[in-house]
Amino acid sequence: MxxxxxxxxxxxxxAVLPARAAYLVRVGSDTGFRRAVQEASTRWGGMTEPILAIPENGEIPDELRQTVATAKVEAVVNVDVDDALAQRAAAALNLTCIPITQIDQAGAAMFTCHPLHVNPPVQPSTLPVVAVEGAPLWQVAAAGLLSEDQADELRHTALAVRSGLPDEYGRTQLYGATHLQSTIAQFGEHRSNAFGSLPAAVWITAPDDVEDCLAFWNARALRPASRAGMPMLLLPTGQVQHWLGLAQQLTGMLSRPAEFAPDVMLLSRNVPQEQLHEIAKVLELQHTEEEVRAGTEFPTPALRQAPFTYRTDLDPRQWLLREREYGLSTSxxxxxxxxxxxxxxxxxxxxxxxxxxxxxxxxxxxxxxxxxxxxxxxxxxxxxxxxxxxxxxxxxxxxxxxxxxxxVPTLAQAAEAVLAVASARHTLSDKGKLGVALQAQADIAALLEPGVYEAVIALTTPRSKELLKELRKIKAEGSDDFAQLVELASMWGGRAERRYRPTTKLELPPKRASEAAERLCALGWAERGVETNCVQCGVRTFHPFEQTQRRPVCPGCSAPSHYETTADGLSVFYRLDSFVDRASDQGLLPHLLVIAALTEREPNSYFLPGVNLWFADQTRGEADVFGLYGGRVLSGEVKTSASQFTTEQLTHDIALSARLGVDIHLLAAVDTVLRATREQAAKLCSDAGLELLVLDKSELRRS
Known part of the structure; x- marks a missing residue:
């Protein structure tokens, strides 16, 4: 075993899928477009690889950014753009750039295959058409492009192709008999939020218009490959009126369940509207102003019937720019x-x-x-x-x-890897070391239970900082009452023992105080005991139950003593474990309280309760909490009092989170974080590109 x-x-x-690329070409470049199409025609998934026309100033238009983001390509391939400009464009798209001559030998785009490797090894009854060298640009965009040598290599394979008559490049698109269609065999999306049925997109272009052909290519590249929700067709001006029977053939593509309207989006970048309407008449389409409708209906409605309707003022990108994940999947x-x-x-x-x-x-x-x-x-x-x-x-x-x-790395290993990248060196802070040890001892989620955190704080042994705070309080009140000072001195003077208290001193309702104290004992964070008050030497001593004697003796002077009692019997006291007591005194408990709340929200999380950080420029920092919050990286500051979050403190904390490259900045306080503080932190986080998460009393303390 x-x-x-x-x-x-x-x-x-x-999921199994090809590595796909986006091609960079010069604006208006006929040769660049043809070369990109030729390359895509020899690649699995090539029909879905966009072609990006890069302007001379190198600025990437939003439309191209959206296209690349939706297509989820692995790299960009430079076809005929100046190398420096291509590298700049690739950097703007956060992708690597390779020259087209190296597409099959280097870089992320090489991890694919020829369409021949994924198509059934049986030749179709009708050979698909493909454009040949010198063909009009619209035929290239519609059917793909192969050189004579490339076409000859396929002659006796399942991907044998042929050149066709001009009208065949239009008609074969209606039933997927183009070579480009073969590039998406065994390719599609395993997840998509694409719409159901949509109007068909019929794109009209002048035979050699680069802009229209490229726009059609990119629209088709973004069309979902796994479903025929938006049929697409590219047709040339000046020719379709001579193609007998085209309107009747188009009927087969348009006779679909009536789940959408209109039937057709008639599209073009450069063909005048008048000419679009003339072509619509040839295609026997009827103009409409009908409201756009798209989706899927149950039960499936009857088929739409002629006359089929069209509009010329629609943009298909509103339906094409949808989230999807590519590849065929298995479990x-x-x-x-x-x-x-x-x-x-x-x-x-x-x-x-x-x-x-x-x-x-x-x-x-x-x-x-x-x-x-x-x-x-x-x-x-x-x-x-x-x-x-x-x-x-x-x-x-x-x-x-x-x-x-x-x-499969543990969350601790993953957090360590993230820290190693974000900083030159890092170690657990003093609080962090205590916190990690305390987390290993018991479930810190108990701190979220009513009264438990308050009980720990009440039982924590006071230290010199707290004594100074009490003395300042007496001074501020203008009191020099001798009895008050004596009481304070008896509490603090020569303090070596840990504090112990009965539940009546925990500043909680009686039942809750008892429950909280017992919960601490169950966690191993506290112990029960009794107290002796020596009449001879005046020393008060805590005796854990397991060390009690039948006849108690003062540990200071060895005089016979007695255990303190009340009218109800023996007085029970509680004392923190020495380690928990030290951790609480060091201010660690708020850190653990916040970590418990975060982990309750996102169980798949891991946090360090204090990290010292060193950066390459010799600067240092410290994060109160750093870790993984439901798959995202989180860092931030924890305070007992939200009043400590000054402008200077917020600026410092958020700058550190930004430097660490986290996703979420945490601002947490045990008491209430005021609205003004939240708004100021939100503005600073927004400027730094961080998400803000605020936790305060409302999330951390339960009544």
Missing amino acids: DRRDYLGQSMMQA FDVHVFAGDASTLRFTSPVHFHTQGSWALIRAWGSPFDGLPRRNCVATLVEKAAEWRGDSIQLRSHAQNEYIFSIT
């Missing part, structure tokens, strides 16, 4: 060992017909819950792994059976 730290059997999922079981090797074994949901190609694997499931989505943590799972959303991404040869050995 394996004696490693076995966490049990868990269900996981994995499997895994035996998980904490911080040690675990084996992932599953059959690929993608069937590869030839060997020697590459693919990406994304794995996710409960073993990764609580881990921060940082690549320094991903490399603990597997040396070359990266996070993609909530999935660990691995690069692999394309196989039909996968076996991976990974390590």
Whole structure:
């Protein structure tokens, strides 16, 4: 039997997909667009790879940023943009850039295969069409582009292709008989919030208009690959009126359940509106101002009927810019060992017909819950792994059976990795050392229970700081009452013993005081006992129950003594464990109280109750709480009194959190945090790009 730290059997999922790229071309570049399409035509998933026209000033328009973010490509490939400009554009998109000549040899984009490897090894009855060199640009965008040599290499394979007559490049789009369609075999989304049924997008372009062809290409690249919710078609001006029967063929694409309206979005960047309406007549479409409607209905309604309607004022991007996760997925079981090797074994949901190609694997499931989505943590799972959303991404040869050995790091290991990246050096602070030890002794969640925290504070042995505070209080009151000073001196003078008290001195309602004191004993944080008050030497002494005697003796002068009693019998006193007493005196309890509250909110969490930090520029810092909060990194400050959160303190604390690169800044106090403090902290966090989490009395103390 394996004696490693076995966490049990868990269900996981994995997706197999190609590494996809975005191509950088110069604005208006016909040759750049053709070269990008030619490359995409030889890559698995190529139809979904966007092409980005980069302006001469290098500024990335929001539309392109949104396209890249939605497409979730792995890299950008420079086709014909100035190298320095391409590198700047890639940096702005947070992606690596490689020249197109190296796309199959280097960088993240190489982890894919030719469409031949994923298509069924049976030739279709009708060969798909593909554009040839010198073809009009609209045919290239619609069907893909191959050189003569590339087409010849496919002649006796399942991907044999042909060039077609002009109208065939339009008609074959209606039933997916283009070469580009073959690039998305065994490719799709395993998760998407895309709409259901949507109007068809019919794009009209001049035969060689780069802008319109590129806009169509990118719109189609973002269309969900796993569902035909938005049919798309690219048609040229000046030709469709000569294609006999096109309107009747279009009916097959438009005869869909009546779950949406209108039937068609007639789109173009540069074709005049008048010309769009003329083409609509050729296609036997009827103009409408009908309100846009989209979705899925149950039960499925009847099919829409001719005349089919169209509008020319709609933008499909509102439906295309939807969140999705790419790849075909499968589920499997895994035996998980904490911080040690675990084996992932599953059959690929993608069937590869030839060997020697590459693919990406994304794995996710409960073993990764609580881990921060940082690549320094991903490399603990597997040396070359990266996070993609909530999935660990691995690069692999394309196989039909996968076996991976990974390590599921503990949350402590993950927190250590994050700290190692964020700082030059770090250690537990004095409070942190005490806190870690105390957390190992008992469940600190007990501090959240009514009265427990207050009981600890009431039983904590006073130290010199508290004595000074009491003396200042007497001075401020203008009192020099001798009896008061004597009482204070008797409490503090020569104090060597830990404080002990009956429940009546815990400043809690009687029942709650008793319950809280007993809870501390159950935790091992306190002990019960009795008191002797020696008549001869005046020394009061706590005697734990297990050390009581039939005839008590004063430990100071050895004189016979007696245990204190009340009218109800023997007086019971409580005293903190020496370690807990020291931790409380050091101000650690508020830290642990906050950690208990955070962990209750997010059980998959891990925190250090105090960290000293050193940075590369020789500066230092200290975080009261640092850790992982439900998969996000958190750091912040804890105070007993919220009045200590001055502007200077807030500025310092939030600057430290920003420097650590955390996701959440914590501001916590045992008493009430005022609205003004919250608002000031929120503004500072917003400026620093941090989320603010405030905990105070309302969350930490329960009545």
